[in-house]
Amino acid sequence: MLSKKTKYGIKALTxxxxxxxxxxxxxxxxxxxxxxxLKFLESILLTLRKNGILGSKKGKGGGYYLLKxxxxxxxxxxxxxxxxxxxxxxxxxxxxxxxxxxxxDENACAVHNLMLEVRDSTLQIFxxxxxxxxxxx
Amino acid sequence: MLSKKTKYGIKALTxxxxxxxxxxxxxxxxxxxxxxxLKFLESILLTLRKNGILGSKKGKGGGYYLLKxxxxxxxxxxxxxxxxxxxxxxxxxxxxxxxxxxxxDENACAVHNLMLEVRDSTLQIFxxxxxxxxxxx
DNA sequence: AATTACCCTACTTAATTAATAGGGTATGCA
DNA sequence: TGCATACCCTATTAATTAAGTAGGGTAATT
Numbered sequence: 001m002l003s004k005k006t007k008y009g010i011k012a013l014t015x016x017x018x019x020x021x022x023x024x025x026x027x028x029x030x031x032x033x034x035x036x037x038l039k040f041l042e043s044i045l046l047t048l049r050k051n052g053i054l055g056s057k058k059g060k061g062g063g064y065y066l067l068k069x070x071x072x073x074x075x076x077x078x079x080x081x082x083x084x085x086x087x088x089x090x091x092x093x094x095x096x097x098x099x100x101x102x103x104x105d106e107n108a109c110a111v112h113n114l115m116l117e118v119r120d121s122t123l124q125i126f127x128x129x130x131x132x133x134x135x136x137x
Numbered sequence: 138m139l140s141k142k143t144k145y146g147i148k149a150l151t152x153x154x155x156x157x158x159x160x161x162x163x164x165x166x167x168x169x170x171x172x173x174x175l176k177f178l179e180s181i182l183l184t185l186r187k188n189g190i191l192g193s194k195k196g197k198g199g200g201y202y203l204l205k206x207x208x209x210x211x212x213x214x215x216x217x218x219x220x221x222x223x224x225x226x227x228x229x230x231x232x233x234x235x236x237x238x239x240x241x242d243e244n245a246c247a248v249h250n251l252m253l254e255v256r257d258s259t260l261q262i263f264x265x266x267x268x269x270x271x272x273x274x
Numbered sequence: 275a276a277t278t279a280c281c282c283t284a285c286t287t288a289a290t291t292a293a294t295a296g297g298g299t300a301t302g303c304a
Numbered sequence: 305t306g307c308a309t310a311c312c313c314t315a316t317t318a319a320t321t322a323a324g325t326a327g328g329g330t331a332a333t334t
Contacts, residue, residue: 001222001225001226002225002226002248002252003290003291003292004291004292004293005291005292007226007248010247010248010251011247011248014247024310026309026310026311027310027311028310034239035239035240036239037292037293037294039293039294039295040292040293040294042311042312043293043313045311046311046312046313049311056310056311056312057301057310057311058299058300058301058302058309058310058311058312059300059301059302059303059308059309059310059311060301060302060303060308060309060310061301061302061303061309061310062300062301062302062309062310062311063310063311064311075251085138088138088139089138089139089144102171102172102173103172107274108274109274110147110148110151110271110272110274111139111144111147111148112274113271113274114147114212114262114266114271115139117262117266118259118262121258121259121261121262122255122258122259124258125251125254125255125258129251129254134247134250134251135247137244137245137246137247137249137250140321140322140323141322141323141324142322142323161279163278163279163280164279164280165279174323174324174325176324176325176326177323177324177325179280179281180282180324182280183280183281183282186280193279193280193281194279194280194332194333195278195279195280195281195330195331195332195333196277196278196279196280196331196332196333196334197277197278197279197332197333197334198278198279198332198333198334199278199279199280199331199332199333200279200280201280
């Protein structure tokens with residue numbers, strides 16, 4: 001299941017991507033518009049800033065803004081930052097690989113091979129979708 | 138993330154599907170062979186029996202066995218029984234649909250539409266994969 | 275009748291999620 | 305300089321779920 005953190009994060013990013021100009025948007029503005037708990041959203045945006053997706057400006061007139069063009073931000077980045085691994089099992093993860101403690105042979109594991117297929121198809125979607133595509137809804 | 142419950146369940150089903158004859162297999166046998174906690178596996182197999190995937194026989198020489206041919210058991214069934222919804226958000230689920238509490242308009246929701254795509258591609262894999270396919274590894 | 279092996283309920287521990295609370299700090303403007 | 309704005313950071317908490325563990329009950333077979 002997708003966490004609320006990721007869901008809210010995507011909604012906030014979409015909100016920012018829809019802004020015409022690139023002036024910073026306050027957390028409270030996004031929070032109100034998207035029905036997201038302010039404090040929770042604060043921590044999500046902070047994570048996105050620390051991971052190079054957002055920039056921020058303090059003081060009056062401050063807020064958050066996108067560092068890149070929406071079309072230059074793939075969903076793979078956003079998902080990995082907010083949700084973590086894209087794969088359903090660590091043993092098929094590209095960025096978060098871990099060996100299974102049970103399971104002597106990965107290549108002979110039915111679960112492994114099935115989940116590899118699922119990861120590939122999901123990854124293809126996320127790679128081919130940018131933040132700009134999400135705004136077309 | 139895939140739960141251990143589902144992972145173990147798939148492994149156990151694969152084990153049963155690989156049996157030449159259809160004589161019941163004891164829980165302990167599967168537990169030893171696949172490195173699964175016996176008591177945990179017990180509850181998983183019970184779930185599969187209650188959902189029409191497995192049959193069981195009590196007493197000496199008893200155990201669990203598949204009720205259908207492996208090729209007749211699609212991964213969609215197994216996943217829904219063990220893991221629950223295939224989709225990452227309830228609002229795109231076919232069998233476990235729930236409306237989002239935030240989100241006034243589903244069709245205008247970026248998360249919704251993205252996750253719809255992901256669900257479709259995942260579903261396609263699960264629909265086209267049967268237990269028999271898993272045994273080919 | 276005894277053994278085998280499934281059946282069922284309840285409990286526990288750990289981890290994660292989704293917040294909530296409360297204050298700290300940098301920035302810009304008057 | 306000083307004040308308001310708005311980001312920054314840490315800690316705590318309640319609820320839920322995952323992953324087992326414990327212990328006994330019951331049905332079927334030999």
